[in-house]
Amino acid sequence: MARSLKKGPYVDEKLLKKVKKAKPGEVIKTWRRSCTISPEMVGFAFGVHNGREFVTVRVTEDMVGHKFGEFSPTTKFSRHGGRMQRELETKEAEKEAEKVPEETKNQ
Numbered sequence: 001m002a003r004s005l006k007k008g009p010y011v012d013e014k015l016l017k018k019v020k021k022a023k024p025g026e027v028i029k030t031w032r033r034s035c036t037i038s039p040e041m042v043g044f045a046f047g048v049h050n051g052r053e054f055v056t057v058r059v060t061e062d063m064v065g066h067k068f069g070e071f072s073p074t075t076k077f078s079r080h081g082g083r084m085q086r087e088l089e090t091k092e093a094e095k096e097a098e099k100v101p102e103e104t105k106n107q
Helices: 013-021 083-106
Strands: 027-030 045-049 054-058
Touching: 013 027, 027 054
Parallel strands: 027 045
Antiparallel strands: 045 054
């Protein structure tokens, strides 16, 4: 659910203080995934915690208005399983195997 327009975007005050004190090239660590990215944060690197580690996020102008949590996934996507996926993977492996002998013949 979106935040009320009357309240404005949620930007943590402590995080803004860290941004003002930060030096260029320094990574600012934060656990505030729900914090909205503001224009003052453009150009800085943030270490956004995903529950296990800090994911480095370099803020650009396109990110303004989004939340930090959008750029730091909390789950790792392995792949979709099933027979169809295995068939596709074997076909790709066969294509790669065919390319390798052709490259060795050309040399």
